[in-house]
Amino acid sequence: MTTPLLLGVLAGAILSGTSLLYATLGETLVERSGLVNLGLEGLLLIGASVGFSVTAVTGSAWLGLAAAAMAGGLANLLFGWLVVTRKANQLASGLAMMFFGFGVSALVGAPHVGAVITGLPKWRPSWLAGLPWVQATTLFNYDLLTWLAIPVALLVWWCLFRTRWGLGVRAVGESPGAAFASGRDPATLQFQALAAGGVLAGLAGAHLSLSLTLTWAEYMTAGRGFIAIALVIFSKWNPMRAVAGALLFGGAEALQLQLQARGSLISPFLLDMTPYLLTLLVLLAWGGARRLAAPASLGRTFYGSD
């Protein structure tokens, strides 16, 4: 029995979009506070590797998930120490964090390559399983992270746009001097945003290793961290638009795999480019509007208000 193309693409988009969404939400929080962390790819790897290793050692995917979240948060705090406390260049520090992530994740994961783990439990409500086509696909058979993906996006949106804390974070991202003058401490808010963003990125990595692939391999993220950074721009720093972005990019990857599996005679090399072509197109199309949406002080170091 073959599944209709669109349903297959949707199913694949949700699976591979989950980690993209968590990573994008994490980076959105960080960028809203005025910091750019180009090391997101490294954060995902750390999350994937720590999550897998802890699961392999303890036998509990929940402990692995918690450890991945913590590791992501800690790694982002290290980044914060570099760029907020030490006022180092954000782009260079981000790239350094990326390579740091490559190395640390390889080191942590090496003893556990090939371990067989029980991943995060999946759960499908029985009334949904009865819908036509659903039984034969992965639709609605999700782990906790996928079920909570949209609620978490809502939560991030609510925190950013409906709480005093979020107002503070956004104020720091727009103008740290003004935020400082109004009695807020930019460094504290940035560290808080980094910690929360790191936790989300750690969860994104953990979803790859603990649910989607059930393995750890060096550099298994294969560029997803960078796609997530592009997605932040795509979604104009808005957590709810990030949901659409993650689905779209997850869908581009799913589409090319589904097309191949359906036997469409399009070059696999051409199909393989679609997610990246889409990234380029989006950056191109959004190019002019970028100034309107990006936090005004994004990437600038705040040296204090004299």
Place this chain on the structure above:
Amino acid sequence: MKQLFRFIVVLCAALLGLAATPGFAQTPRLIIGAIYVGSTNDYGYNKSFHDALAQVARELPGVKVIEAENVPESADAERVMEGMIQQGARLIFPTSFGHKDFARKVAKRHRDVAFEHPGDGKTESNFGVFFGSTQIAWYAMGVGAGKMTRSHKLGFVIGMPIGYALGNVNAFQMGARSVNAKARTVVVVTGGWSDKAKEAGAANALLDQGCDVVAMHVDSPATVIQTVEARGGMSIGFQSIEARALAPKGWITGLGFTWAPFIKEVAQSVLAGKFRGEATYQGLGGMVAIAPFGSAVPAEVQKLVNDAATRIKKGFNPFTGPLLDNAGNTALPMGASIGNDQMGNFNWYVEGVIGKVR
């Protein structure tokens, strides 16, 4: 007191140094060095070499193995091999295809050290090449898949459409067709040898499109096998015959490498001072073996697979003309055949494969 302490430290250091020099401990007759591009517990290619070397070290007295994991395919590999030679290695296995150029450079500098590289190219007095030819053996896998499938659609996930991978797919389809006229093989290319998330996506896509048996040619079979197992599909493994542990229900069988007999032979020739760099390509029965069958495979299917394997060991070659490609053109004329040394040259899919090479 302080001087006494110093004296003891120096004495200990001297003793340690003495113990480390060959001659004090039992001197190995031969040290074999092996470098791996990844980790040796990957349920895949690297593990197959690691296990074989460990077996040879057990079976040949006086043979010691030194290994280095995660050696990149760069000039770093040269440094690691030089280090092994300084530690006394007289036989080196640079196990990744991409270690080739660096191993050849080191081999030129050390004519007294033997090298065996799993790949192809020119042989030299101290540089041999070898590989397990899996392509023809995949025919037997196809027989198993063709018999087990109920949807008559088989899936095959490959990393890149290189000749060796296409050969695997082609033989698989021909084997399936030999027992099931309706069998077709759908190929999905992920674009990398270790893009795990895409491997999961590819396996899911194949199952979505109605394939019920999935085979793969990627670095480690773990992700594809586990994804298929979770959705109740069947799988055929590759690279390591131990991958069966990943699929208690859906495992049919698989192909793995058995390098130990070859490595043992090479080690013995080095010990005897008779090493010559040669090109050695062996298929089923040599460097390639069939994994144990899964519990769901009926005895008659097992017999068909084993019969096909026996025919292959006796010299049966499915790549014998006339063969059509999947666009209906003649790919191999009557009377022509493709041997084990030309498996990297495939640039076409055989009739019945659904996919496009480029």
